[in-house]
Amino acid sequence: MIKRNKLREYVSWYLLLLIPLVGTLVFNVYPLIQTVMDSFENMKGMFIGLVNYQILWEDDTFRQSVVNTLYMAVLGVCFNVPIAFVIATMLNSVPVAKNVYKVVFLLPMIMSMITVATLFKYLMMPGEEGVLNFLLEKIGLGPFNFLNDPATSRESLIVMVVWKGMGYNIILFFAGLQAVQRELYEAAKIDGANEWKQWLYITIPSMKSSFTFVIITSAIAALKRFTDVYAISGETGNPAGSLNTIMLYVYRNSFSTLNYKDLGKASSASVVLFIIILLITLLNFKLTGSDNTETRLPRRRRRSLK
Amino acid sequence: MKKKAKSQHIKFHGFHILYYAVLTLFAICVVLPFFWLVMTSLDHFDSYSLPFPPRLLPQEPSLFNYEMALKNVPILSYLLNTFILVILCVLLDVVVATLSGFCISKGRFPGRRFVLLFILSNMMVPFEIKLMPIYNIIKDIGLSNNFFGVILPGVMTNAMFIFFIKQFCDNLPSDLYEAGVIDGASKFRIYAQIFLPLMGPVVATLVVLDVVNVWNDLLWPMIVLTDVDLSTIQLGLVRYNTGANGQVHAGIQTALSVLSVLPLGIIFCFMQKYIVQSIAASGLKQ
Numbered sequence: 001m002i003k004r005n006k007l008r009e010y011v012s013w014y015l016l017l018l019i020p021l022v023g024t025l026v027f028n029v030y031p032l033i034q035t036v037m038d039s040f041e042n043m044k045g046m047f048i049g050l051v052n053y054q055i056l057w058e059d060d061t062f063r064q065s066v067v068n069t070l071y072m073a074v075l076g077v078c079f080n081v082p083i084a085f086v087i088a089t090m091l092n093s094v095p096v097a098k099n100v101y102k103v104v105f106l107l108p109m110i111m112s113m114i115t116v117a118t119l120f121k122y123l124m125m126p127g128e129e130g131v132l133n134f135l136l137e138k139i140g141l142g143p144f145n146f147l148n149d150p151a152t153s154r155e156s157l158i159v160m161v162v163w164k165g166m167g168y169n170i171i172l173f174f175a176g177l178q179a180v181q182r183e184l185y186e187a188a189k190i191d192g193a194n195e196w197k198q199w200l201y202i203t204i205p206s207m208k209s210s211f212t213f214v215i216i217t218s219a220i221a222a223l224k225r226f227t228d229v230y231a232i233s234g235e236t237g238n239p240a241g242s243l244n245t246i247m248l249y250v251y252r253n254s255f256s257t258l259n260y261k262d263l264g265k266a267s268s269a270s271v272v273l274f275i276i277i278l279l280i281t282l283l284n285f286k287l288t289g290s291d292n293t294e295t296r297l298p299r300r301r302r303r304s305l306k
Numbered sequence: 307m308k309k310k311a312k313s314q315h316i317k318f319h320g321f322h323i324l325y326y327a328v329l330t331l332f333a334i335c336v337v338l339p340f341f342w343l344v345m346t347s348l349d350h351f352d353s354y355s356l357p358f359p360p361r362l363l364p365q366e367p368s369l370f371n372y373e374m375a376l377k378n379v380p381i382l383s384y385l386l387n388t389f390i391l392v393i394l395c396v397l398l399d400v401v402v403a404t405l406s407g408f409c410i411s412k413g414r415f416p417g418r419r420f421v422l423l424f425i426l427s428n429m430m431v432p433f434e435i436k437l438m439p440i441y442n443i444i445k446d447i448g449l450s451n452n453f454f455g456v457i458l459p460g461v462m463t464n465a466m467f468i469f470f471i472k473q474f475c476d477n478l479p480s481d482l483y484e485a486g487v488i489d490g491a492s493k494f495r496i497y498a499q500i501f502l503p504l505m506g507p508v509v510a511t512l513v514v515l516d517v518v519n520v521w522n523d524l525l526w527p528m529i530v531l532t533d534v535d536l537s538t539i540q541l542g543l544v545r546y547n548t549g550a551n552g553q554v555h556a557g558i559q560t561a562l563s564v565l566s567v568l569p570l571g572i573i574f575c576f577m578q579k580y581i582v583q584s585i586a587a588s589g590l591k592q
Binding site: 035101125 | 317318319321322325326328329332333335336337339340342343346355356358359360402405406409410413414415416421424425427428430431432434435436437438439440441442443458459461462463464465468493494497518521522524525529540543544547548556559560563566567570571573574578581582585586587588
């Protein structure tokens with residue numbers, strides 16, 4: 001009798017959790033398996049083993065998309081993280097008006113990538129008509145072709161993306177700085193360490209987990225890069241394929257309105273992307289430690305949520 | 307109390323002048339392009355391209371571009387579609403996430419840890435790599451060109467929000483649940499009448515985050531909503547920018563861009579505290 005009651009109790013919990021459980025099964029487990037299966041099949045649904053992967057390997061467009069994706073990911077992280085960190089520590093140090101700056105830095109976050117792309121297409125218009133070229137000419141530089149020249153398009157895109165995303169990382173670092181133990185600074189002050197030395201020997205080492213989080217999340221987002229390149233150049237990734245990314249390649253081969261479609265190629269490219277992202281995620285677990293979510297400064301965290 | 311104590315200890319140092327200079331310079335870099343966009347949209351110019359030389363303030367301030375945008379592009383219908391989509395999505399996201407988070411946190415049943423890991427597995431597999439199979443499911447159950455087709459996969463696999471709520475509930479005393487059980491309330495009632503009202507701040511944070519994400523999402527709505535009449539604002543912008551409505555007029559384009567940001571801008575003004583918090587929390591939660 002007691003046992004039956006218990007069973008009913010258990011089942012009722014599972015029933016309340018039905019939506020995410022079914023959702024995970026239908027929209028995560030099944031599609032993942034399906035994508036992997038599709039990557040072993042040709043257009044007619046025949047099993048062809050690793051042929052799709054071989055085709056990918058020999059496909060110059062795909063190789064280009066991998067190189068572009070990785071290059072832009074590294075460039076974005078190297079550009080974004082140090083600047084965001086320095087700005088965040090400055091913001092943390094100044095006595096007044098912190099919130100004003102925070103709000104201003106976050107302004108681009110509410111703009112969609114499409115809007116930001118429209119804005120930067122005008123700002124970075126090639127020739128002297130472009131606003132940036134107009135300004136750069138005054139200090140004797142340029143004119144650049146920015147997004148229209150394969151030699152500068154990727155760097156220009158990163159400038160645009162960093163402009164949009166920097167505020168987000170600044171806030172993340174700022175939140176991390178609140179969690180650094182005040183006692184450490186007090187001790188350093190007693191030992192006579194100046195502001196610069198405190199930054200170097202206390203702030204930076206204490207922020208290890210924040211750095212890991214920001215770098216890993218930016219890297220994963222950069223590997224899935226789609227909306228920004230799509231907003232700039234549509235599904236082709238022009239000029240000269242310099243803005244072609246893995247996700248753009250996947251999209252073109254799955255949903256293109258032009259004659260690109262090849263589901264086998266798209267699926268195998270998805271699997272390759274998944275493996276890269278999975279490796280980075282596992283690296284993240286390894287770096288931060290698996291029990292991290294439970295143990296790291298719970299008191300501070302709770303306060304920051306209020 | 308804490309704030310008061312802090313404000314008495316304000317101390318200026320010499321290097322703060324340098325810091326303020328850098329921060330202000332940076333803030334100008336952030337604001338200026340945005341300011342230029344708004345000003346250009348309020349400028350009157352006859353050509354299809356932007357006026358040359360570029361100017362920061364409108365020479366002939368007018369709402370001409372906005373009138374043209376409203377006349378030539380079904381922007382109001384785009385906005386309405388986006389409103390509906392956002393409201394539906396946020397509502398369902400909040401209900402599912404709060405209920406599931408509560409169950410995982412306070413439920414006592416075998417396999418609880420496995421259920422949590424199973425749901426969290428959604429975060430390990432990016433949505434982007436499952437596009438085609440998910441689209442096929444949505445198509446098969448007849449939800450392509452339907453707002454529910456856009457939101458269903460996200461709502462049912464929203465591991466991040468569930469985890470957020472779970473962490474929040476972990477900090478609430480279990481006695482609250484026990485008290486409800488003793489009073490004979492059902493699990494759903496305990497959730498709805500005891501725990502949900504306590505989740506106010508964390509729900510507000512999630513709502514803000516969700517509104518911004520859904521409003522600005524492009525890839526998935528673009529795949530599901532091929533019907534022009536169902537276009538969200540982002541799809542409408544893409545359509546205009548690629549010249550589907552005829553030659554692209556720079557003035558109209560800037561006006562459309564501003565209109566597309568305006569609703570979020572208004573929310574941003576009132577809820578900036580929650581936006582800042584939501585980002586900070588998402589980092590610390592990891």
